[in-house]
Amino acid sequence: MALDKNGIAKRIAQELQDGWYVNLGIGIPTLVANYIPEGIEVEFQSENGILGMGPFPFEGEEDPDLINAGKQTVTLRKGAAIFDSATSFAMIRGKHVQLTVLGAMEVSQDGDIANWKIPGKMVKGMGGAMDLVASADNIIVAMMHSNKAGESKILKKCTLPLTGVGCVKKVVTEIAVLEIKDGKFHLIERAPGVSVEEIVSKTEGELVVPDFVPEMQL
Amino acid sequence: MALDKNGIAKRIAQELQDGWYVNLGIGIPTLVANYIPEGIEVEFQSENGILGMGPFPFEGEEDPDLINAGKQTVTLRKGAAIFDSATSFAMIRGKHVQLTVLGAMEVSQDGDIANWKIPGKMVKGMGGAMDLVASADNIIVAMMHSNKAGESKILKKCTLPLTGVGCVKKVVTEIAVLEIKDGKFHLIERAPGVSVEEIVSKTEGELVVPDFVPEMQL
Amino acid sequence: MNKVVKNVEEALQGIEDNMTIMLGGFGLCGIPENSINRLVKMGVKNLTCISNNAGVDDFGLGLLLQTRQIKKMISSYVGENDEFERQMLSGELEVDLIPQGSLAERCRAGGAGIPAFFTPAGYGTEVAEGKEVRVFNGKPHILESALTADFAIVKAWKGDTEGNLVYKSTARNFNPMMAMAGKITIAEVEELVPAGELDPNFIHTPGIFVQRIFQGEKFEKRIEQRTVRQRG
Amino acid sequence: MNKVVKNVEEALQGIEDNMTIMLGGFGLCGIPENSINRLVKMGVKNLTCISNNAGVDDFGLGLLLQTRQIKKMISSYVGENDEFERQMLSGELEVDLIPQGSLAERCRAGGAGIPAFFTPAGYGTEVAEGKEVRVFNGKPHILESALTADFAIVKAWKGDTEGNLVYKSTARNFNPMMAMAGKITIAEVEELVPAGELDPNFIHTPGIFVQRIFQGEKFEKRIEQRTVRQRG
Numbered sequence: 013m014a015l016d017k018n019g020i021a022k023r024i025a026q027e028l029q030d031g032w033y034v035n036l037g038i039g040i041p042t043l044v045a046n047y048i049p050e051g052i053e054v055e056f057q058s059e060n061g062i063l064g065m066g067p068f069p070f071e072g073e074e075d076p077d078l079i080n081a082g083k084q085t086v087t088l089r090k091g092a093a094i095f096d097s098a099t100s101f102a103m104i105r106g107k108h109v110q111l112t113v114l115g116a117m118e119v120s121q122d123g124d125i126a127n128w129k130i131p132g133k134m135v136k137g138m139g140g141a142m143d144l145v146a147s148a149d150n151i152i153v154a155m156m157h158s159n160k161a162g163e164s165k166i167l168k169k170c171t172l173p174l175t176g177v178g179c180v181k182k183v184v185t186e187i188a189v190l191e192i193k194d195g196k197f198h199l200i201e202r203a204p205g206v207s208v209e210e211i212v213s214k215t216e217g218e219l220v221v222p223d224f225v226p227e228m229q230l
Numbered sequence: 231m232a233l234d235k236n237g238i239a240k241r242i243a244q245e246l247q248d249g250w251y252v253n254l255g256i257g258i259p260t261l262v263a264n265y266i267p268e269g270i271e272v273e274f275q276s277e278n279g280i281l282g283m284g285p286f287p288f289e290g291e292e293d294p295d296l297i298n299a300g301k302q303t304v305t306l307r308k309g310a311a312i313f314d315s316a317t318s319f320a321m322i323r324g325k326h327v328q329l330t331v332l333g334a335m336e337v338s339q340d341g342d343i344a345n346w347k348i349p350g351k352m353v354k355g356m357g358g359a360m361d362l363v364a365s366a367d368n369i370i371v372a373m374m375h376s377n378k379a380g381e382s383k384i385l386k387k388c389t390l391p392l393t394g395v396g397c398v399k400k401v402v403t404e405i406a407v408l409e410i411k412d413g414k415f416h417l418i419e420r421a422p423g424v425s426v427e428e429i430v431s432k433t434e435g436e437l438v439v440p441d442f443v444p445e446m447q448l
Numbered sequence: 449m450n451k452v453v454k455n456v457e458e459a460l461q462g463i464e465d466n467m468t469i470m471l472g473g474f475g476l477c478g479i480p481e482n483s484i485n486r487l488v489k490m491g492v493k494n495l496t497c498i499s500n501n502a503g504v505d506d507f508g509l510g511l512l513l514q515t516r517q518i519k520k521m522i523s524s525y526v527g528e529n530d531e532f533e534r535q536m537l538s539g540e541l542e543v544d545l546i547p548q549g550s551l552a553e554r555c556r557a558g559g560a561g562i563p564a565f566f567t568p569a570g571y572g573t574e575v576a577e578g579k580e581v582r583v584f585n586g587k588p589h590i591l592e593s594a595l596t597a598d599f600a601i602v603k604a605w606k607g608d609t610e611g612n613l614v615y616k617s618t619a620r621n622f623n624p625m626m627a628m629a630g631k632i633t634i635a636e637v638e639e640l641v642p643a644g645e646l647d648p649n650f651i652h653t654p655g656i657f658v659q660r661i662f663q664g665e666k667f668e669k670r671i672e673q674r675t676v677r678q679r680g
Numbered sequence: 681m682n683k684v685v686k687n688v689e690e691a692l693q694g695i696e697d698n699m700t701i702m703l704g705g706f707g708l709c710g711i712p713e714n715s716i717n718r719l720v721k722m723g724v725k726n727l728t729c730i731s732n733n734a735g736v737d738d739f740g741l742g743l744l745l746q747t748r749q750i751k752k753m754i755s756s757y758v759g760e761n762d763e764f765e766r767q768m769l770s771g772e773l774e775v776d777l778i779p780q781g782s783l784a785e786r787c788r789a790g791g792a793g794i795p796a797f798f799t800p801a802g803y804g805t806e807v808a809e810g811k812e813v814r815v816f817n818g819k820p821h822i823l824e825s826a827l828t829a830d831f832a833i834v835k836a837w838k839g840d841t842e843g844n845l846v847y848k849s850t851a852r853n854f855n856p857m858m859a860m861a862g863k864i865t866i867a868e869v870e871e872l873v874p875a876g877e878l879d880p881n882f883i884h885t886p887g888i889f890v891q892r893i894f895q896g897e898k899f900e901k902r903i904e905q906r907t908v909r910q911r912g
Contacts, residue, residue: 101549105793319781323561
């Protein structure tokens with residue numbers, strides 16, 4: 013059965029390693045914070061200037077001066093630090109953040125990503141996404157395998173304006189975990205109960221399928 | 231009579247304008263701080279990270295963590311700010327400092343300055359001098375007119391390795407105030423009792439002498 | 449060096465039509481509310497505004513969009529704003545979108561006398577169009593130029609009479625870099641204190657970057673996304 | 681994220697011959713004294729040291745010069761040091777002199793993922809030799825590249841277990857940029873405090889830049905130029 017958003021977040025959380033600084037994008041990526049594995053300590057960076065971001069505040073304790081990059085009211089963990097936007101992107105560009113998780117509209121088998129603009133529609137801007145994807149060594153995309161029209165978002169080539177080129181290493185969708193290498197998608201895991209055939213049929217890009225594809229362990 | 235170092239500093243202090251941020255180099259320039267004209271407020275920047283540098287501390291109150299760019303123990307004025315070296319040179323390069331006063335070994339009629347290196351001798355380094363002269367719109371050089379061998383240091387062309395090119399606008403020596411424009415030195419003032427002839431004879435670079443050369447008012 | 453001006457009216461004197469203005473803030477957090485309200489009253493037109501976001505319909509820079517005072521926005525993320533969308537799609541409003549990190553670094557560069565720098569952000573995308581590409585350590589980078597403004601308007605928590613500023617929490621965001629990059633920088637603060645009250649060791653923006661400072665009359669500090677969790 | 685190591689011995693593990701090391705400080709102010717003493721004991725050789733100055737004969741980096749552990753110094757101002765002079769003039773020591781502002785900015789760039797930037801400093805001088813020149817706003821600038829190091833060693837006043845650092849007064853100087861630019865950054869602090877004791881709003885170096893932190897055993901804090909004035 014295909015995963016829901018929390019399932020995707022839960023699977024991505026398994027990628028976390030102790031001691032990592034992690035930047036989570038808006039949407040599904042934000043949910044990853046709810047599933048940090050036992051015994052693992054990670055620190056969340058928010059690009060508007062927080063290291064050590066904590067959970068939402070209790071009602072009545074919201075501070076308008078303390079928000080995350082999604083403009084949501086948040087709190088600080090013990091040992092947090094606040095900094096300006098230039099320092100924040102120094103961390104990102106300088107590869108001090110070990111993992112970036114973000115959403116996408118399209119991903120290509122070359123690791124290109126498109127997630128900021130649909131020509132002819134309202135354009136909201138790339139925010140920090142271009143800096144994040146151009147800089148991070150370790151980028152995981154959290155996305156649905158297909159769009160609302162049922163068309164694959166896992167493509168040979170992106171059709172939308174790019175956010176970054178050759179940067180995505182791993183994609184987690186509601187049905188599969190894919191790795192990108194040598195210009196191809198590689199099927200690593202399937203969602204519980206989802207068949208390899210379904211994944212193949214929903215993937216437009218070139219997909220390498222090993223003989224045995226394990227189910228995700230959630 | 232030729233000025234002493236304090237006289238040079240006193241004359242340079244007349245150039246200060248209310249509200250200016252000023253960087254003073256090591257040596258004679260440092261003395262300028264002792265002669266700020268009445269009614270004028272200036273703030274001293276020290277490139278190791280001080281804005282609002284105050285006088286030396288009283289004996290016993292020296293703080294090893296509070297020094298100026300000459301490595302001397304200093305104090306802070308009320309309203310001072312401390313910052314790192316990158317921010318300090320952001321101020322300098324970004325032209326937020328209105329006046330730089332520094333010493334020189336040689337100055338040329340094109341506004342070139344040499345003050346950091348004598349080939350074949352021990353080289354101590356340029357410190358912040360190259361950043362300062364390349365950035366400041368307003369640079370005054372405080373120096374002796376001649377070297378110890380009696381040779382002019384006010385030259386057609388510098389003979390020593392340069393610190394910066396075309397940057398010096400004004401030179402104050404023990405005998406004269408010179409302005410540099412259009413590739414020439416212009417004699418603006420002479421030290422009390424010093425003759426125009428003496429200045430001319432001690433100046434190797436091209437010197438424009440007006441009909442009347444006023445004495446400095448100290 | 450006393451930088452204090454009486455009020456927002458005096459602080460914003462000299463801002464004219466067609467000028468470029470930087471405004472600090474991220475979303476509605478740390479924006480110079482009093483100055484924006486004053487710009488609406490002044491009615492200056494054809495402004496180019498450099499700000500990470502464009503406010504919402506009835507708050508922040510959205511107010512200047514309602515009155516059509518903005519000719520061009522230079523931002524990293526806009527939207528959350530119907531009037532903005534209408535003006536942009538109809539072509540009334542020019543919009544220059546810049547990666548957030550490049551925007552921050554370009555403002556810092558403008559204040560720091562760095563005319564241009566290389567960054568990997570935007571390589572291979574339309575952001576890189578017309579820009580020089582150079583490979584460093586095997587990775588392509590694009591050359592980005594410095595940004596400056598006729599006026600930078602920033603919002604701080606506390607400021608002293610010398611213009612030294614301290615920001616509160618994530619209301620810091622773009623304010624320190626923009627303070628550096630204004631030909632004239634105006635700081636509106638929640639609390640104006642005498643020189644000497646702020647610890648010199650913990651000042652976020654040294655006063656040298658600030659030309660005018662005033663205590664804002666009223667700060668609404670609207671929250672854009674109120675998110676909370678349940679107790680226990 | 682606990683970054684605490686037991687002592688200077690553990691902190692400096694992994695530093696080997698031929699490595700490049702950045703060391704914070706300006707003159708003798710804000711230098712990592714305990715780590716320098718430890719480097720002497722470790723006897724690592726052929727080091728390239730990036731530091732604004734080179735200490736004095738018997739303190740700071742001068743100690744590593746005495747023992748001939750340094751192959752190359754990258755600094756803005758050296759001297760005040762007879763052994764340094766001897767080694768430099770005899771050609772035993774390579775010296776790369778860099779304008780102080782460029783040194784600071786190059787370290788910051790190294791930590792910030794900016795591979796190169798333009799600066800006016802050094803144009804027309806021997807510093808510009810072999811470097812690209814480009815005119816911006818009518819003024820020539822030279823292209824300077826980022827600096828990084830195998831290890832950066834910085835000295836802070838207070839630090840917490842997460843690696844967040846606070847510097848005291850002008851002992852800050854080059855320490856924050858060098859903390860950013862080390863592949864591994866070691867912080868020696870006068871006082872190590874639990875996470876949560878430092879105000880998040882007033883941290884100079886966020887812990888993300890620091891991999892190891894320890895409380896130094898002893899700080900001599902030698903004064904290079906003791907200047908005082910007479911009481912009233």
